[in-house]
Amino acid sequence: MTSRQRFLDAISGVELDRPPVWLMRQAGRYLPEYREVRGGTPFMEFCRDVDRAVEVSLQPWRRFGTDAVIFFSDILVPLEAMGLHVSIGDGGPSIGNPVRTGADVARLHGFDPERETGFVPEILRRLCREVDGKAALLGFAGAPWTTASYAIEGASGRSFQVAKTLALREPALVHDLLARIADATALYLRAQIDAGVDAVQLFDTWAGELSPSDYAAFAAPYQARVFSQLPAAIPRILFVNGAAPHLEAMAASGAGVLSLDWRVDLAEARRRVPGMVLQGNVDPCTLLGPLPAITGAVARCLAATGGVRHIVNLGHGVLKETPPDAVAAFVAAAKGGAA
């Protein structure tokens, strides 16, 4: 059985000898072969370099035998295509012309993903040929609230107070922004689907910072607006960091798979949203610990779900300090063997 089939079977609820496994941000700085390919290239420029983006996307698959390959990119690529000046440094993303007024929103433009972000479908078509059905190929995008909060904040903050304050003071403006981002994101994901991905993941990383009523107003409707514009057959994964209060809302988004952070117990998640496939949810910090801690954490996840309708993953992206051997141990534990 190929990894691709295993991944799709897990989503369909087929019983498997073991669940599939991959890791969010599995391609990245923690891998020496990534650092070698990347060199000193600025991040957004690197995302546009098809050859090298394909190469680093494949590195973790080759090294660890993950069941899925996600293309190397950043969730802010669509914002750049909409007219914002995005740069990503060690301190996180920063945007030179953040969105604060109605004029700023009006200046944002939709984009043709094949033309203005043509490197993305091109990377995916190349990956599709390289992976050749052996592993699941994943597309992704940022969800509207998360993308909009970057657009508004203009820099990484801890409390998202600029974005939240704008939502309080000018809700119509923020809803307009979210709608534009949602529609652009749907087109962007459709281009990825046309290029051959097997499933798409929507990252609503910062929606977990919202109160339940703000989540219902500013996050949930726009997740649904993206998903509703995708072909019915494509599997959809929704990630929220800080998902515990929002499981029921996430289950109503149109996603079939909920990707959960480590703060919520998977057994509780299964009880609360029994119809959902669950992805996750080991604390990325666990991979900085000794190997038995990694094996133990994977075993706890598997015990919580019985390995059924479960895609083993971290609860957030791989940390840059992670030893590659820890990732190998994580994948091996999920596969039920030794590293």
Add this chain to the structure above:
Amino acid sequence: MTSRQRFLDAISGVELDRPPVWLMRQAGRYLPEYREVRGGTPFMEFCRDVDRAVEVSLQPWRRFGTDAVIFFSDILVPLEAMGLHVSIGDGGPSIGNPVRTGADVARLHGFDPERETGFVPEILRRLCREVDGKAALLGFAGAPWTTASYAIEGASGRSFQVAKTLALREPALVHDLLARIADATALYLRAQIDAGVDAVQLFDTWAGELSPSDYAAFAAPYQARVFSQLPAAIPRILFVNGAAPHLEAMAASGAGVLSLDWRVDLAEARRRVPGMVLQGNVDPCTLLGPLPAITGAVARCLAATGGVRHIVNLGHGVLKETPPDAVAAFVAAAKGGAA
């Protein structure tokens, strides 16, 4: 009825015409009268200045008529008394000699709160006379996990990976550190109780970053260890930022009041832990918005609890950008009147 009686009645479950209200970090930089008194004094030095700490503790009570007065201080005062070099700047706390090894833990010493942090009981005795039973006087301390994570990290991080990694690699060392901090914290709170506080709040601000199994191992037992060493009659409030996954565990800590962040709905919290008094939980960012948004957020909280066994508060501390008028509107909304 005095504010003090109202506060204690809310905790006892007595039916009231309106619930009591106060705000975490109600004394602080957002108030011009605080900035005037503080001047350029370094933070930890300011905490030790009895006259000025008393004055800034009283400022929000005088200005807004909150039902509780919490003494002005910092949760890292006990760590300093245990031998760490603490300084607090705009970027958060930093510790010159963080705890990383068994020798570092062994070097920490218990302390006599009346002698080594005598300014704290002195501030409280003075506040007790000033407040004179008109408002509830609150003591507080950091909970062991939160305090230990500062001690280990040595600086503010976002992911607490140094503390979590040490907990994975050297659990015995971290348990030893947590036990020492818990016992010192219990003595520190007993000195506050002897000085006349009406209730104590334990801030486990960062426990919400732990997985449920790590919370059970590293946070919960040490919250209980602190509470179990306090006189039975003193009301105990437990705050966790990111409380949603942990409500049931929090209810088993020995606290009678759970102070909740804004990410969880109070009606859901009431269903899950029906025996608990709830404190909170408006998003502090709401106070950066227009006045109707503030009134609406308070009304939603009150609707969720019916105002019964509820202490109105924010879900975390007042942000330094908050306009004082917004705090006035918040207090007025909780009291059921106009600002």
